[in-house]
Amino acid sequence: MSPEDGADVLVVGDGPIAASAALIALRGRRRVLWLGGEEQASSSSDDPRLFALAPSSIELLRRLGVWAEIPPDEVQLYEEMHVFWAEGGRLHFLPPTRRGMILGAMVPAVSLRRGLERTLAAAGALIRRPRAVLVAREVHAGRISLRAEDGCAFRARVVLDCEGRGGTLADLAGSPRRLYEPRVRAIVGVVRSSLPHDGIARQVFAREGPLGLLPRADGALGYVWSVSEPLARSLLAMGPEGLAQRLSEASAGLLGRLTPEGPPASFPLVIQRRLRLVAPRLVLLGDAARTVHPFAGQGLNLGFRDLLALEPLLKNAPDPGAWVLLRRYERRRYPEDALAVAGLETLRRLLSRPDPWGMRARALDLLDRAECLKGLFVRLAIGPETSLPP
Numbered sequence: 001m002s003p004e005d006g007a008d009v010l011v012v013g014d015g016p017i018a019a020s021a022a023l024i025a026l027r028g029r030r031r032v033l034w035l036g037g038e039e040q041a042s043s044s045s046d047d048p049r050l051f052a053l054a055p056s057s058i059e060l061l062r063r064l065g066v067w068a069e070i071p072p073d074e075v076q077l078y079e080e081m082h083v084f085w086a087e088g089g090r091l092h093f094l095p096p097t098r099r100g101m102i103l104g105a106m107v108p109a110v111s112l113r114r115g116l117e118r119t120l121a122a123a124g125a126l127i128r129r130p131r132a133v134l135v136a137r138e139v140h141a142g143r144i145s146l147r148a149e150d151g152c153a154f155r156a157r158v159v160l161d162c163e164g165r166g167g168t169l170a171d172l173a174g175s176p177r178r179l180y181e182p183r184v185r186a187i188v189g190v191v192r193s194s195l196p197h198d199g200i201a202r203q204v205f206a207r208e209g210p211l212g213l214l215p216r217a218d219g220a221l222g223y224v225w226s227v228s229e230p231l232a233r234s235l236l237a238m239g240p241e242g243l244a245q246r247l248s249e250a251s252a253g254l255l256g257r258l259t260p261e262g263p264p265a266s267f268p269l270v271i272q273r274r275l276r277l278v279a280p281r282l283v284l285l286g287d288a289a290r291t292v293h294p295f296a297g298q299g300l301n302l303g304f305r306d307l308l309a310l311e312p313l314l315k316n317a318p319d320p321g322a323w324v325l326l327r328r329y330e331r332r333r334y335p336e337d338a339l340a341v342a343g344l345e346t347l348r349r350l351l352s353r354p355d356p357w358g359m360r361a362r363a364l365d366l367l368d369r370a371e372c373l374k375g376l377f378v379r380l381a382i383g384p385e386t387s388l389p390p
Contacts, residue, residue, distance in 0.1 A: 006143065006155035007033035007127070009320060012169055013162030014131060016051075017286035017303040019116040021160045023064050024307060026123045028315040033154065036131040036162075048189045048265055049109035050214050050222030052201065052297035057304040058105055060311075061115075065123075069115035076106040076217040081201040084254065103201070104297075106214050106222065129154075137172045137282075144281035144321065157281065158321030160310075162303075164287035165268070173279035180271040180345045184209070185232035186294055187225045189264035190216070191244050194256030197221055203295060206250040210295035213251060220261055223247060224294050232266055240264065269293065273341040277330045281321040283310065289333075290341050302340055309333050 008030035011022045018036055025032045053061070061067040079102050083091040093103065120126060132148035139145075146154045146169070161169045170177075197215040204211040209227040216222055225247065227235065235243050240260035248258045273290040277283065286303030309332050313325045 006157075007031045008157050009033070009314065010035065010144075010146070010154055010156035010159045011162060012036060012131070012134070012146075012159060013164065013167065013286075013288065015162065015164065015286070016112055016116060016300060017307065018160075018162035019113075019120060020060070020064065020066070020304070020307055021162055021285060021310075022126060023066070023116070023120055023123055024311050025160075025314050025320075026120075026126060027064065028320075030314060030320065031125075031127075033127045033129065033156065035129050035154065037128050046262070047109045047113075048222065048262060050188075050190075050216060050224075051107050051109060051112060051300050052214060053105050053107055054298075054301040054304075055102060055104060056308065057301050060304050060308055064119065066112075066115045066119045069118045070107060070111050074108060074111040074217055076199060076215050077102050077104075078106060078199050078201050078215055079103055080199070081203065083203045083205070084252070085205045106201070106216060108216070108222075134168050134172060137169070139280045142319065142321070156321075157319060158326075159282045161282060161284050161288040162286050164291070165270070167288055169282070170274055170284055170288050173276075173282050173284075175274045175276040175279065175284060177272050177274050180273070180341070183229060184226055184269050185229050185266050186269050187227065187232055187235060187243070187264050187266045188223065189240075189243070190220050190222055190261040191247060191258040192220050192261055193258055195254075197255060201297075202251075202254060204251050204254065208250055210293070211247070211250050212295060212297070213255065214297075221255065221258070225250070226269060226294060229268075236264065236266060271341075271345055273337065277333055277337065278326040280323060281326075283326060283329065285310070290337060292341055292344050296344055298340065298344060302337070305336070306333060 009025040009032045011018050011025070011032065011034045014036045018034070022032050022034050058067060079094065081093040081103055083093070132150065132152060134146050135149050136147040137144065143155050143157060144159050146159065148154070159169070161167070163169055196219070197213070199215050201215060202213040204213065208231060209225060211225045212223060214222040214224070235246060238246065240263055243264060244258045244260045251258075270291060271293055274284055274288070277289055285306045287299070289306065290302065292299050292302065309329055313329060314320050317325050
């Protein structure tokens with residue numbers, strides 16, 4: 001199949017959501033063309049990111065055969081999350097009191113990428129082309145056509161837009177967006193701690209910005225620290241040792257002294273949400289639909305929930321790009337999408353504001369005793385009910 005011959009499903013973008021979307025389409029016996037995948041195909045081991053996968057995301061990966069391709073000794077299950085504030089106050093989150101439930105699993109980005117790649121290699125005839133800068137879009141006669149900057153044209157019955165930062169397809173489709181915050185920068189990396197992490201995920205609302213300390217299966221910690229652009233430049237200029245010292249200070253020594261394992265990486269954050277999730281023969285998924293702050297670890301999980309809602313359409317519909325089906329998908333996803341993005345951003349702002357009188361600390365200590373309310377937050381975070389073993 002050449003690009004000009006057309007495909008049933010055209011996937012645009014890189015990363016786990018694009019790869020999983022291609023895999024779902026292949027399992028549905030669709031002809032699939034993937035514009036992207038260069039990042040996915042890379043076997044580079046220098047990506048320090050750590051993904052916090054919710055049980056619903058793990059269940060999808062298991063059903064697709066990906067989970068079995070990730071070595072168990074690279075997966076850190078976690079059953080607790082502790083949240084701390086610089087001014088005092090803390091929250092402890094546990095999974096619902098149902099046997100076998102977990103809050104989630106920490107998986108290195110490299111491990112997930114390789115698991116997806118191995119599963120895709122065995123799934124069927126997947127056509128890949130380098131990711132292109134798309135400049136035009138047309139819909140006619142049950143097909144959508146995309147034209148790239150270099151003049152190449154691609155046709156399909158439906159396009160799954162999984163583009164992240166710098167993507168053009170959502171704008172070409174005319175989907176308006178809502179911006180929630182000016183740019184900040186996330187610094188990510190791996191450190192060792194002098195105290196054991198005990199498999200607990202920790203979130204510290206430091207004065208400089210939210211800091212996540214995430215347990216890895218090898219005993220190390222993945223971290224993601226979201227700070228202003230000027231502070232990010234200053235922290236990165238300190239080098240790994242100086243940055244680790246600042247991480248120790250920002251986390252108030254929760255896990256003792258932190259020492260670096262390799263250099264950090266960083267990327268800009270723009271918190272946004274697209275106000276339309278579909279256009280004729282086009283679906284926005286993952287970061288193409290929204291980008292959220294990483295403090296709650298929900299960005300990738302929201303993308304996997306997109307795929308959970310889209311999966312039946314790709315598997316069972318005679319025409320996967322039929323407008324009635326895409327609108328059905330949008331009606332199902334839009335309420336949760338709007339609530340998740342607005343709710344996470346509102347919560348982040350409230351928890352990041354100064355609290356010189358200590359009122360928030362006292363309120364949070366009271367909230368920590370409200371098990372029913374905390375249980376509601378947990379159920380929203382972990383996704384639909386699953387049957388995951390411990």
